[in-house]
Amino acid sequence: MSAVAETLVRRPPKRGESFFKNQVVRAIISIAVFIAFWELASRLNWPWVGQAPAPSKVLDAWLPLLNDQGYWYSWYQSSRRVLSGFIAAMIIGIPLGLAMATSRVFHDITFPVFEILRPVPPLAWVPAAIIFWPTQELSIGFVIFLGAIYTIVLNVVGGARSIDVRYFQAARSMGSSSWDIFRRIILPGVLPSIIVGCEVGIGITWNVVVAAEMISGGGGAIQSSAGGGLGFFIWNSYIGFSYPLIVVGMISIGIAGWISSAVIRRLGLLVTPWLRVR
Amino acid sequence: MSAPSLVATELRARIRPGELRVANVSKSYGDAQLRTDVVKDCSFTLERSKLTVMIGPSGCGKSTLIRLLAGFEKPDSGTITLNDAPVSGPARERLVLFQESALFPWMSTWDNILYGPRARGEMNREARGMAEFLLNKVGLKDFRKKYPMQLSGGMQRRAELARAMINNPAVMILDEPFRGLDAMTKELMWEYYSRLFEETRRTNFFVTTDIDEAIFLADRLLIMSNIPCHVRAVLEIDLPRPRTLIAMVENDRANEIKMQALSLLHEEAMKSFSRGSKAAADFVEAYSKRVTRA
Numbered sequence: 241m242s243a244v245a246e247t248l249v250r251r252p253p254k255r256g257e258s259f260f261k262n263q264v265v266r267a268i269i270s271i272a273v274f275i276a277f278w279e280l281a282s283r284l285n286w287p288w289v290g291q292a293p294a295p296s297k298v299l300d301a302w303l304p305l306l307n308d309q310g311y312w313y314s315w316y317q318s319s320r321r322v323l324s325g326f327i328a329a330m331i332i333g334i335p336l337g338l339a340m341a342t343s344r345v346f347h348d349i350t351f352p353v354f355e356i357l358r359p360v361p362p363l364a365w366v367p368a369a370i371i372f373w374p375t376q377e378l379s380i381g382f383v384i385f386l387g388a389i390y391t392i393v394l395n396v397v398g399g400a401r402s403i404d405v406r407y408f409q410a411a412r413s414m415g416s417s418s419w420d421i422f423r424r425i426i427l428p429g430v431l432p433s434i435i436v437g438c439e440v441g442i443g444i445t446w447n448v449v450v451a452a453e454m455i456s457g458g459g460g461a462i463q464s465s466a467g468g469g470l471g472f473f474i475w476n477s478y479i480g481f482s483y484p485l486i487v488v489g490m491i492s493i494g495i496a497g498w499i500s501s502a503v504i505r506r507l508g509l510l511v512t513p514w515l516r517v518r
Numbered sequence: 519m520s521a522p523s524l525v526a527t528e529l530r531a532r533i534r535p536g537e538l539r540v541a542n543v544s545k546s547y548g549d550a551q552l553r554t555d556v557v558k559d560c561s562f563t564l565e566r567s568k569l570t571v572m573i574g575p576s577g578c579g580k581s582t583l584i585r586l587l588a589g590f591e592k593p594d595s596g597t598i599t600l601n602d603a604p605v606s607g608p609a610r611e612r613l614v615l616f617q618e619s620a621l622f623p624w625m626s627t628w629d630n631i632l633y634g635p636r637a638r639g640e641m642n643r644e645a646r647g648m649a650e651f652l653l654n655k656v657g658l659k660d661f662r663k664k665y666p667m668q669l670s671g672g673m674q675r676r677a678e679l680a681r682a683m684i685n686n687p688a689v690m691i692l693d694e695p696f697r698g699l700d701a702m703t704k705e706l707m708w709e710y711y712s713r714l715f716e717e718t719r720r721t722n723f724f725v726t727t728d729i730d731e732a733i734f735l736a737d738r739l740l741i742m743s744n745i746p747c748h749v750r751a752v753l754e755i756d757l758p759r760p761r762t763l764i765a766m767v768e769n770d771r772a773n774e775i776k777m778q779a780l781s782l783l784h785e786e787a788m789k790s791f792s793r794g795s796k797a798a799a800d801f802v803e804a805y806s807k808r809v810t811r812a
Contacts, residue, residue: 406620409590413608414634414685424637428624514624514665 293484298491301484311473318469319496321377321452322445325384329441333389334434337396342426347397354393362386362448370455380452380469387448388441392434399433400426432515435508439501446497450474470496526651529686535721536600536611536688538564538587543596544746545582556582558746560596564689565738567719569712573732573779574742574750575787575798580725583747584693587723588614600688610634611688615695619674621666627677628653628662634685645684652680655714672703679714689721696731705763708734716759729783733757733776734766741782744790744798751782780805 259265275295282294293301305311340347340354362383369379403426411421453471468476474489509516545557556579564570574580585591587598589608598605600612621630629636631652635645653659656676658669666674675695682690696704696711712735715722726732732739739753757772766772784805791798 404620406616407622409588409608409614410616410620411633411637412590413588413610413613414681415610415638417637420637424633425622428622431624512624514667517665517668 293487298484298487301482302488302491305488314468314470314473315492315496318449318453318471318493321380321469322384322442322449322496322500325381325452326388326438326442326445328381328385329388329392329445330438332385333392333437333441334396337393337437338400338426338430340393341397341400341430342422354390358390363451366451366455376455379455383452383455384445384448387444387452388438391441391444392437395433395437395440396430399430399437402433403429431512432508435504435512439504439508442500442504443497446493446500449493529648529651530718532686533718533720534686534688535567535719537566538605538612538689538721538723539597539599539602540564540583540587541597541599543583543586543593543598545579545586545591545593546746555746557586557593558748560748562740562749562752564721564723566721568737569715569722569724569735570738570740571724571726571732571736572740572742573726573729573783574747575744575783575790575801576727578742578745578786579747580742581693584614584691584725587689587691588612610638610685613682613685613687613690615675615678615682615690615692617694617697619666619671619678621674621678621681623666626663626665627658627669630666630677631680631684633681648684649680652684656680670703671699672707675699675707676710679711683718687720689723692722692724694726695724696726704731709761709763711735712759712761729776729779733772733779734761734763739775739779741779742786744786750786753779780808 260269278289278292279295281289282292282297284290336350340350365383365386366379369382370376373379373382407425407429408421411425416424449469450471453469454475470489470492473492474486477483477485477489540563541561543557543560544555546553546555548554560583562570572580572583582591586593587605589605589612592606605612622633625633628649631649632641632645635641635649653662656679658673658677658680661669661673661677666677669677678695696707699707708731715735724732724735733755736753736755739755740749741751741753742748743750753775755775757766757769757775784802787798787801787805791802
């Protein structure tokens with residue numbers, strides 16, 4: 241039996257193992273090769289790809305920004321908006337998904353509307369959002385919320401549906417009430433899907449942040465503390481012909497999205513300890 | 519430490535083996551012309567404190583029968599009674615161990631075993647003591663905090679046995695529980711499980727497609743017909759207990775019963791083969807080879 245237990249412990253990498261097998265090393269190499277290729281393409285002025293500002297130019301534009309309050313304020317603004325839109329999507333989406341998964345009637349009533357609204361891209365909601373909501377921030381939050389909600393709901397419904405029917409049968413046989421089954425079977429059973437939904441969902445919120453922040457219509461430029469957010473920063477840089485700054489904004493959003501997903505993944509593993517033990 | 523033995527006697531004293539009677543039960547699925555009878559006019563009794571094994575060709579409706587006994591579904595006609603009380607819906611007195619593992623993956627071994635008492639609001643010192651005892655009994659004392667995924671196949675089945683036993687069911691229903699285990703582990707589980715049965719003498723109902731498993735375990739062997747499912751024959755397996763693998767291999771009586779059971783199963787397979795069942799073809803071929811070799 242102890243032999244079985246030993247194989248369950250994750251094997252630490254052997255000392256002699258190749259440097260290249262390290263995941264972090266591979267990631268660094270991948271990014272370095274990408275940047276080198278890009279720099280080269282830009283310097284040699286290759287067709288199409290060469291038009292993009294070189295990484296060195298982007299870096300030149302970026303470095304001074306690191307001391308710029310407006311830039312960091314844009315980070316803060318976008319993060320705040322993404323987070324609030326995302327949390328709203330979770331607060332509404334998770335119970336909605338659970339209700340759709342557990343009640344046939346509720347599902348049949350709500351699903352058609354849900355499915356008709358789902359293909360409408362968040363960008364298409366921008367004018368409506370401006371008209372509907374009393375403040376600019378609420379409009380932005382709403383568009384971001386729309387980016388995440390569908391994915392979260394669909395994952396919750398799918399996750400709850402895929403719980404093994406034998407778990408319910410076993411629980412019922414052992415004397416579980418419906419509430420007990422909901423709490424001890426459905427909730428933990430659907431948790432991994434909720435996490436996947438959130439991970440994908442928060443990625444989408446960063447995708448729609450540019451569209452959403454066009455609503456804000458101001459701030460975010462260098463030396464500005466008006467705080468249009470990173471999405472607006474890109475738009476503003478485009479209007480102002482500062483191409484390296486467009487790339488700075490793009491990379492900033494990329495990093496923000498990556499951090500958000502990583503945080504969700506971490507939190508997810510924290511609340512699903514049984515998935516950590518493979 | 520006299521506590522464990524105390525729990526053992528307590529446990530044994532509390533076991534109330536039930537007698538389950540299935541009378542003229544039928545069940546069909548589908549509508550109108552597409553309606554198929556899966557179980558038809560099926561009658562048998564699970565005698566008190568006996569280990570009854572049901573064997574039949576795959577796809578013969580055994581699993582349907584289990585769902586009926588467990589109360590997950592209702593028969594179209596006929597009655598199922600436990601100690602003369604009609605069965606209605608799932609209950610702790612008729613627990614099922616499913617094919618492969620149905621342990622809750624998000625609960626530790628300990629929490630899985632205590633699922634039943636917790637669900638019924640019976641989490642007290644007695645329940646914990648019983649869980650402790652069963653954990654030792656199935657040899658998973660050091661694995662109480664592990665999740666099912668961290669257990670081997672054999673350990674999972676043993677944890678599931680403990681999870682069922684803590685609810686003290688009148689009848690334990692096992693649906694091909696050792697399917698999917700490798701041959702060695704499977705044989706170990708046979709010995710282990712029959713020890714457990716011999717100690718507790720609960721009414722057990724064990725469903726399988728494996729003839730060796732069936733004969734090793736059974737007090738009574740129900741041989742089922744092909745679909746629609748009913749009892750084709752009942753064999754009393756009068757082999758001495760406790761049974762061991764070595765003794766069974768050398769036992770002439772065991773081999774005699776095996777041939778008898780196989781020839782009955784062969785007849786059933788021939789019937790469905792002539793009706794065009796592809797599944798039966800393998801069995802018919804294997805049987806004819808075995809007979810010509812003998």
